[in-house]
Amino acid sequence: MGNIDELRKKIAGEIVLSGNPGETIKKWRQLFQIHQIDLSKELGINTSVISDYESGRRKSPGTKMIEKVVNALVEIDLSRGGKMTREFAALYHIPDFDSFILLRKEFEKPVRINTFLKRINGKSCYEFKNGLIYGFSVVDSKKAIMNFSPLELSRLSSMMNKHCIIFTNLQRGRSPLVAVRLTNLEPGLIVLHGILNVDDIALRIAKLG
Structure with a gap:
């Protein structure tokens, strides 16, 4: 209780x-x-x-x-x-989950993906359905992947489903996308922060979603 x-x-x-x-x-x-x-x-x-x-x-x-x-x-x-x-x-059972969630924000009203991308000066890698997202989380991808299992990350589904996950601390962008595929997470949008050119394999993984 x-x-x-x-x-x-x-x-x-x-x-x-x-x-x-x-x-x-x-x-x-x-x-x-x-x-x-x-x-x-x-x-x-x-x-x-x-x-x-x-x-x-x-x-x-x-x-x-x-x-x-x-x-x-x-x-x-x-x-x-x-x-x-x-x-x-x-969510309260996940050990030290705030060690890799650097920032989290819930929107008062859902926001269209294209609107959010404009606000953060983001660029889409391929055409997608312009759905709604209800907030965002900034995630240190290296800490999340190295210190937590897919099962533990799956328990974040209520926090991140239909939200934007902004992954930071990246090299090519493959690892966080693979991690998402291995969990039951269903984010409305994934942003790879700090990568100018998205890795081809990472892009193919993203399109599988």
């Missing part, structure tokens, strides 16, 4: 500190794959209240309401088997 309690605190803290609490509530509700009507039933309130919070039509919820929302999300998921709760809570 300790890790689940930590998860509750983490989510509540992110919502409270967010510039747009309603949008952040919506993000976590969608990550938990819970519909507004199910959340409102668990809270004993009208669905329109949830909708108004998420859209910004209603004043941002206070800390007590945020705590109730977070608890409701977790309890609904646990009643369904707890898959998402276990995945998110598992």
